[in-house]
Amino acid sequence: MANNMNISTDESALLAFKSRISTIDPSNVLIKNWSVSTPVCVWIGVTCGLRHQRVTALDISSMNLGGNIPSQLGNLSFLVSINLSINYFYGSLPRELIQLRRLQIIDFRFNSFSGQISSWFGFLQNLQLLNLRNNSFTGFIPSSLSNISTLQDLDLSFNPLQGKIPEEIGNLHNLKTLKLQYNRLTGLIPLTIFNISTLENLAFTGNNLSGNLPVDTCRGLPRIKGLSLSLNELDGEIPSNISECSQLQFLSLSFNKFRGSIPSEIGRIRTLQILYLGSNDLSGAIPPELGNLENLVELSIGDNFLIGSIPASIFNISSLLYINVARCNLSGNLDLLFLGYRLPNLEELSLDGNNFHGRIPNSIANSSKLTRIYLFHNNFISESPELSFITSFTKCRYLINLSFGDNPLNGILPVSVGNLSTSLQYLYAYNCDLLGSIPKEIGNLSSLIALSLFGNQLTGSIPTSVVDLQKLQGLFLDSNKITGSIPDTLCELCNLNGLLLFQNLITGAIPDCIGNITTLRTLNIDANRLTSSIPASLWLQNYLLELNLSSNFLSGSLPQQIGNLKVAIIIDLSVNRFSGSIPSTIGHLQSLSDLSLAHNTLQGSIPESMGKLVSMERLDLSYNNLSGNIPKSFEALRYLTYLDVSFNDLSGEVPSGGPFKNFSSQSFISNEGLCGDPIYGLPPCHTTGPKRRNLKLRVVFSLLGITVLITIAMALAYAVGRYRRKNLVENTTNFALGTTLRVSYYALMQATQGYSENHLLGSGSFGSVYRGTLNDGRDVAVKVFDLQNQNAFRSFDVECEVLRNLRHRNLCKVISTCSNQDFKALVLEYMSNGSLEKWLYSDDFLLDILQRINIMIDVACALEYLHYGYST
Numbered sequence: 007m008a009n010n011m012n013i014s015t016d017e018s019a020l021l022a023f024k025s026r027i028s029t030i031d032p033s034n035v036l037i038k039n040w041s042v043s044t045p046v047c048v049w050i051g052v053t054c055g056l057r058h059q060r061v062t063a064l065d066i067s068s069m070n071l072g073g074n075i076p077s078q079l080g081n082l083s084f085l086v087s088i089n090l091s092i093n094y095f096y097g098s099l100p101r102e103l104i105q106l107r108r109l110q111i112i113d114f115r116f117n118s119f120s121g122q123i124s125s126w127f128g129f130l131q132n133l134q135l136l137n138l139r140n141n142s143f144t145g146f147i148p149s150s151l152s153n154i155s156t157l158q159d160l161d162l163s164f165n166p167l168q169g170k171i172p173e174e175i176g177n178l179h180n181l182k183t184l185k186l187q188y189n190r191l192t193g194l195i196p197l198t199i200f201n202i203s204t205l206e207n208l209a210f211t212g213n214n215l216s217g218n219l220p221v222d223t224c225r226g227l228p229r230i231k232g233l234s235l236s237l238n239e240l241d242g243e244i245p246s247n248i249s250e251c252s253q254l255q256f257l258s259l260s261f262n263k264f265r266g267s268i269p270s271e272i273g274r275i276r277t278l279q280i281l282y283l284g285s286n287d288l289s290g291a292i293p294p295e296l297g298n299l300e301n302l303v304e305l306s307i308g309d310n311f312l313i314g315s316i317p318a319s320i321f322n323i324s325s326l327l328y329i330n331v332a333r334c335n336l337s338g339n340l341d342l343l344f345l346g347y348r349l350p351n352l353e354e355l356s357l358d359g360n361n362f363h364g365r366i367p368n369s370i371a372n373s374s375k376l377t378r379i380y381l382f383h384n385n386f387i388s389e390s391p392e393l394s395f396i397t398s399f400t401k402c403r404y405l406i407n408l409s410f411g412d413n414p415l416n417g418i419l420p421v422s423v424g425n426l427s428t429s430l431q432y433l434y435a436y437n438c439d440l441l442g443s444i445p446k447e448i449g450n451l452s453s454l455i456a457l458s459l460f461g462n463q464l465t466g467s468i469p470t471s472v473v474d475l476q477k478l479q480g481l482f483l484d485s486n487k488i489t490g491s492i493p494d495t496l497c498e499l500c501n502l503n504g505l506l507l508f509q510n511l512i513t514g515a516i517p518d519c520i521g522n523i524t525t526l527r528t529l530n531i532d533a534n535r536l537t538s539s540i541p542a543s544l545w546l547q548n549y550l551l552e553l554n555l556s557s558n559f560l561s562g563s564l565p566q567q568i569g570n571l572k573v574a575i576i577i578d579l580s581v582n583r584f585s586g587s588i589p590s591t592i593g594h595l596q597s598l599s600d601l602s603l604a605h606n607t608l609q610g611s612i613p614e615s616m617g618k619l620v621s622m623e624r625l626d627l628s629y630n631n632l633s634g635n636i637p638k639s640f641e642a643l644r645y646l647t648y649l650d651v652s653f654n655d656l657s658g659e660v661p662s663g664g665p666f667k668n669f670s671s672q673s674f675i676s677n678e679g680l681c682g683d684p685i686y687g688l689p690p691c692h693t694t695g696p697k698r699r700n701l702k703l704r705v706v707f708s709l710l711g712i713t714v715l716i717t718i719a720m721a722l723a724y725a726v727g728r729y730r731r732k733n734l735v736e737n738t739t740n741f742a743l744g745t746t747l748r749v750s751y752y753a754l755m756q757a758t759q760g761y762s763e764n765h766l767l768g769s770g771s772f773g774s775v776y777r778g779t780l781n782d783g784r785d786v787a788v789k790v791f792d793l794q795n796q797n798a799f800r801s802f803d804v805e806c807e808v809l810r811n812l813r814h815r816n817l818c819k820v821i822s823t824c825s826n827q828d829f830k831a832l833v834l835e836y837m838s839n840g841s842l843e844k845w846l847y848s849d850d851f852l853l854d855i856l857q858r859i860n861i862m863i864d865v866a867c868a869l870e871y872l873h874y875g876y877s878t
Contacts, residue, residue, distance in 0.1 A: 013054075015083075023076055026076050027072070029069070047059065064085065065088075074097035075103075087113075088106075089111065095119060099124065106130065110132050112138075120142040121143065122145035123138065123143050123167075127150065136151075137161045139165070141164075144165070149172040151178075167190060177198070182205060186209070192214045194215070194216065194217040201226035209232065211236040213237070217240065221245050223251075230251045230253065234256065235258065236261050237261040239263060241265065243266035244288075249269075249274040256278075257280065260283060264283075265288065265289070268292065270293035272295070272299075273299060278299050279302060282306045284310065287310070288312065290312065296320060305320070305331075308333055309333045310334050318343050323349070324350060326351065328354045329354070330354075331357060332358045332359050333358070333359035339363055344369055347372040350373065350375070351375060353378070358380040363386065363387070364386065364387065366381060366410065370395070375402075378406055379402075379408050379410075382413065382434060385413065387413070388415045392420050394420075396419075396420055400427075403427050406431050408433055409433075410438065412437045418440070419435065421447050424449070432456045436482070439462060441465075443469075444469055451475065455480070457480070460483060460506065461486075462485075465489065467489055468493055472493070475499065476500065481496075483506065483510070484509055488510040491512065492507065497517055505526065507531045507534065508531055510533075510534050512536065515537060516536060516541055517541070519541075521547060527551045529547075529555075532554040532555055536559060542565070548571070550573070551574060551575050554576065554577075556579060556580040560579075560583065562585070563584065566590075569594035572594060572595060574598055581606075588610065596618065599622060599624070605628070606630055610633065612636060614639055620643065628650040628651060629652070635658035640661055647665070652672065653677075656677040656679060670685075671687030762776075776788045786836050788833055789831060793828065
C-alpha cells in the first residue's frame with residue numbers, strides 16, 4: 007500500500023506538471039497520453055525502476071512543449087535523470103528540486119529558463135551532468151557548484167552570465183567537460199582549472215576573459231582533447247609547452263590578442279584535428295613543423311601579421327578539408343608549391359588578402375572536391391591572354407564560390423567560364439583588368455546568385471543569355487566600357503535584387519519592363535549615355551531602396567508617382583535634363599536620407615511637403631530654375647547635414663532654425679532674391695507682410711510730416727527776420743553800454759590757468775576757445791585769436807563790430823574783450839550745456855523730432871538776424 011502511495015505521489019507530481027504544459031504539437035501526444043486511465047510507468051517519457059516501481063527518469067526532450075516547472079516535481083524522490091531539453095519551457099527553477107537527491111543527470115539545454123542559477127545545485131551530491139546551455143539564466147556562477155564532487159560535465163554556455171569564474175571550480179576533480187562559452191564572464195581564468203587532470207574539454211569561447219595563459223598550461227591537463235578560448239581578450243604568447251597536451255584534438259585560440267610567433271612545438275601534437283589561431287597579433291613565419299599534423303582537418307591562421315610563404319609541408323597534409331591563411335601579408339609564388347593532388351579532400355581554400363604573385367596554379371583544380379576558392383586581393387597575373395586557371399577549375403564539379411578579384415590578370419574571360427560547375431553560385435572577378443566582352447556562355451551557370459565583374463575594361467554589350475540566370479540576385483557590371491542598350495531580357499530575372507551598371511557607355515532607353523523586377527532593391531545605372539524619359543513602370547517599384555540615374559541624358563518631368571517609392575533611402579537623378587516642377591508627392595518618401603536633383607532644368611517652387619522628409623540627411627537641388635521661398639518646414643529636418651540650393655532663382659528669407667544653423671553661404675549662392683542671416687553671405691531681409699507694410703506707411707507719413715514742419719519753420723524764420731530788420735534799432739542795445747567789465751591779459755591767464763589744455767573747449771581756423779573762471783567766480787569762455795594767421799586780425803575786428811551792434815537770444819553774449827599788439831581775445835558767456843554739434847551728432851545725447859525742429863527754427867532765425875547785422 008505504501009508503494010501505491012509512492013507511485014500515486016509520482017503520478018500527482020507529473021499531472022501537476024502536465025497542467026502547466028502547453029504544446030505547439032497539433033497531435034498533443036503527451037497531453038493525451040498522460041492520463042489516470044493508464045499506469046504512470048507506461049506514460050511517454052517516463053521510466054520507472056524495477057525494484058520500487060517509482061519514476062526514475064523523465065525524458066520529454068524535443069517535443070515542442072512549453073510552460074514552467076511546478077514545485078510538485080520535487081516530489082519525484084527516486085528521480086535519477088531529467089531531460090527537458092530542446093523545448094520552450096520558461097521561468098525560474100523551483101527550489102523544491104533540491105529534494106531530488108538521487109539526481110545524476112539534469113539536461114535543460116535549449117529552453118527559455120531564466121533567473122539565477124541557484125546555489126542549491128550544490129546539494130545534489132550525486133549529480134554527474136548539469137547542462138543549462140542556451141537559456142536565459144542571469145547573475146553569477148555559484149561557487150557552491152564546487153561541492154558536487156561527482157560532477158563530470160558542466161555546460162552553462164550561451165547564457166548572459168556575468169562576473170568571474172569561481173576559483174572553486176578547480177576543486178571538481180572528476181570534471182571532464184567544462185563549457186562556459188558565449189556568456190559575459192570577465193577577469194582571469196583561474197589557474198586551478200588548469201590542474202583538473204581529468205579534464206578533456208575546456209571551452210570558454212565568446213567571453214571577455216583576459217590575461218595570459220599559464221606557462222605550464224598543459225602540464226596539469228594530460229587528458230585534454232578540446233581547448234577553446236576564442237573571442238576573448240587573452241594576450242601574451244602562446245605557451246611553447248602546449249605540445250604537452252598530447253591528446254589534444256581541438257585547439258581554438260582565435261580572436262584574441264596573442265602575440266609572438268606560432269610555437270613550432272604545436273607540430274608535435276599528432277592527434278590535433280582542428281587548429282584555429284586566426285585574428286590575433288601573431289607574427290613571424292608559419293612553422294614548417296605544422297606539416298607534421300597528419301590528422302589535421304581544419305587549419306585557420308588568417309588575419310595575423312605573418313611573413314614569408316606557406317611551407318610546402320602544409321600542402322602534404324592529405325586529411326585537410328579547410329585552409330585559411332587570408333589577410334596575413336604572406337607572399338611567394340604558389341605555382342611552385344601547390345600540388346593539389348596531395349590535398350584530395352580539400353573543400354575550402356582561402357588565400358585572399360596577401361601578396362602572392364605569379365600565375366594562379368592550375369594544380370589547385372587537382373583538389374577536385376573544392377567548393378570555395380578565395381584568391382582575391384593578391385598580385386596574381388596571367389602569363390597568357392587566356393585565363394587558363396578558369397579552364398582548369400572546370401574539374402571542380404562541386405564549386406560554389408570562385409573569387410579571384412583584385413588581381414592584375416590583364417586577360418580575357420574565356421568561353422570555358424560557361425563550363426564551370428553548374429553548382430557555382432558566386433563568381434567574383436572584379437578589378438582584374440579583364441578585356442574583351444562577356445562570353446554568352448555565362449548563361450550556362452544556372453545556379454549563379456551573384457556575378458561581379460565591375461572595375462574591368464570589358465567591352466561589347468550585355469549578353470542576352472543572362473536571362474538564363476534565373477537565380478541571379480546581384481549583377482555588378484559597373485565601371486567598364488560596356489556599350490549597347492540594356493537588354494529587355496534583364497526584366498525576366500525575377501530574383502534580381504541589385505543591378506549595378508554605372509560608369510559604362512550604355513545607350514538607349516531604360517527598358518519599359520524594368521518595373522517587372524519586383525525584387526529589385528538597388529538600381530544604379532548612372533554615368534552612362536541613356537536617353538528618353540524614365541519609364542512609368544519604374545515608379546511601381548514599391549520596395550526599391552536605392553535609385554541612381556544621374557549623369558545621363560534623361561529628360562521629361564518627374565511624375566507624381568515618385569511618391570510610390572516609400573522605402574527608398576537614396577535617390578539621385580542629378581545631371582540630366584529633367585524639367586517641370588518637383589512633385590509634391592515626394593514628401594511621402596519618409597525613409598529618404600539622400601536626394602539629389604541637381605543640374606537639371608526643374609522649375610517652380612520647392613514643395614512644402616519636402617519638410618516631411620524626416621529622415622533626410624543630404625539634399626541637393628542646386629543648378630536648376632527653382633523659384634519661390636525655401637520652405638520653413640525644412641527647419642524640422644533634424645538629421646539634415648548637407649543642403650545645396652545654390653544657382654537657382656529662389657527668393658525670400660532663408661530659415662534660420664533647426665539644421666540651418668550649420669549651413670554655410672555655399673548652400674545658397676547665386677540666388678539673387680534670397681536674404682537672411684549674414685553668416686550665409688546674404689543681405690538682410692526687408693520687412694514684408696501686413697504689419698510691416700503698415701510700418702512702412704507710418705514711416706512715409708512721418709517723413710512727409712517732418713518735411714512740412716521744416717517748410718513751415720523756414721517760412722516763419724523768414725517772416726521773423728523781416729520783422730526784426732524793420733525794428734532793429736528799437737530792439738538792440740549798444741554793445742559798449744552793456745559792457746562795463748574790463749579784463750586784463752593777466753586776469754585771463756589766471757582764469758584759464760595759463761591757457762591749459764585741461765581748459766581747452768575747442769579749436770577753429772582762427773584760434774582756440776578756453777574755459778575760465780574770473781576772480782568774481784564767474785565762468786566765461788575765452789576765445790583767443792591766432793595772430794600768426796593774418797586773417798585772424800580781420801576776423802577779430804569783424805566779430806567785434808558785428809557783436810557790438812547785435813544781441814539775440816540764440817547768439818552767444820560778448821562780456822568783454824582784451825586786445826593789444828600781440829594778443830587779442832573775446833570774453834564770451836560760457837554755455838554750460840555744451841555745443842550744438844554735441845547735441846546734434848553725438849550718440850550720447852538724444853533729441854526727439856520736435857526738439858530738433860525747434861533748434862532748426864532758432865538757428866534759421868539767428869542766421870537771418872546775423873545776416874542782417876553783417877549787411878548793415
